[in-house]
Each structure stands twice: as C-alpha cells, then as structure tokens.
Amino acid sequence: MAEQKIPGPDHPITVAKNPDRVVVRAGDQVIADTRDALSLQEASYPAVQYIPRADVDLTLLERTDHHTYCPYKGDASYYSVLPAGPPGVNAVWTYEQPYDAVADIREHVAFYPDKVSIEIIAD
Numbered sequence: 001m002a003e004q005k006i007p008g009p010d011h012p013i014t015v016a017k018n019p020d021r022v023v024v025r026a027g028d029q030v031i032a033d034t035r036d037a038l039s040l041q042e043a044s045y046p047a048v049q050y051i052p053r054a055d056v057d058l059t060l061l062e063r064t065d066h067h068t069y070c071p072y073k074g075d076a077s078y079y080s081v082l083p084a085g086p087p088g089v090n091a092v093w094t095y096e097q098p099y100d101a102v103a104d105i106r107e108h109v110a111f112y113p114d115k116v117s118i119e120i121i122a123d
C-alpha cells in the first residue's frame with residue numbers, strides 16, 4: 001500500500017502501513033497483536049494505530065450505542081473492552097464505512113491509549 005495524503009492542506013491525513021508489530025493489552029490480557037497495523041496521522045494529532053479486525057480478539061469487545069462523526073473519515077462506531085466498565089467503556093472505535101479518502105481503515109479498529117496499553121515493537 002502506498003502512503004496516501006488526504007484531504008487537504010488545512011487538515012492533512014496520512015495513512016501508511018506500520019512496519020512494526022503492535023500489541024494492545026487491557027491489563028495482562030492481549031486484545032490485539034499484529035504486524036499489519038495502519039498508522040493514521042491526522043493534522044498535528046499523534047498517530048493512531050488502526051489494527052485489522054482479523055488480528056483482534058473480538059470476543060473481548062462489546063459494541064456500544066455510542067457513535068461520533070468525523071468530517072474527514074465518516075461515522076464511527078464504538079466498542080467497550082470486556083468486562084465492561086471504566087476504563088474500558090468506548091475504548092475502541094471503527095469506521096465501518098469510511099470515506100473513500102481513508103478507505104484503507106475499513107475492517108480496522110483503533111484503541112484509546114488512555115484506556116488500554118498500546119505497545120509498538122520495532123522489528
């Protein structure tokens with residue numbers, strides 16, 4: 001996948017394959033482990049790791065009724081990390097039908113770093 005820069009100079013978004021391994025944990029429980037993460041850099045915000053659903057233990061997630069809208073990526077749906085309850089509530093989000101400009105993040109999820117541990121392990 002080639003690096004993409006979108007949608008414009010006032011709010012650039014870059015989506016690129018992360019060459020490193022990414023491991024997500026809630027306490028001692030591994031929720032995700034991948035070498036296929038996408039790193040999304042949006043404007044001046046810290047990069048967000050989008051993990052393929054295939055590399056996430058979905059049995060540890062529960063969909064919530066929470067939704068948000070991003071004018072650059074689309075509508076986001078949320079999941080809690082089980083067992084549900086703070087800090088795991090709405091700890092995970094996904095764009096199930098992202099805008100074409102960020103279509104690569106479809107079938108991926110992202111995690112709030114203040115609700116789980118995200119470790120990037122350089123190869």
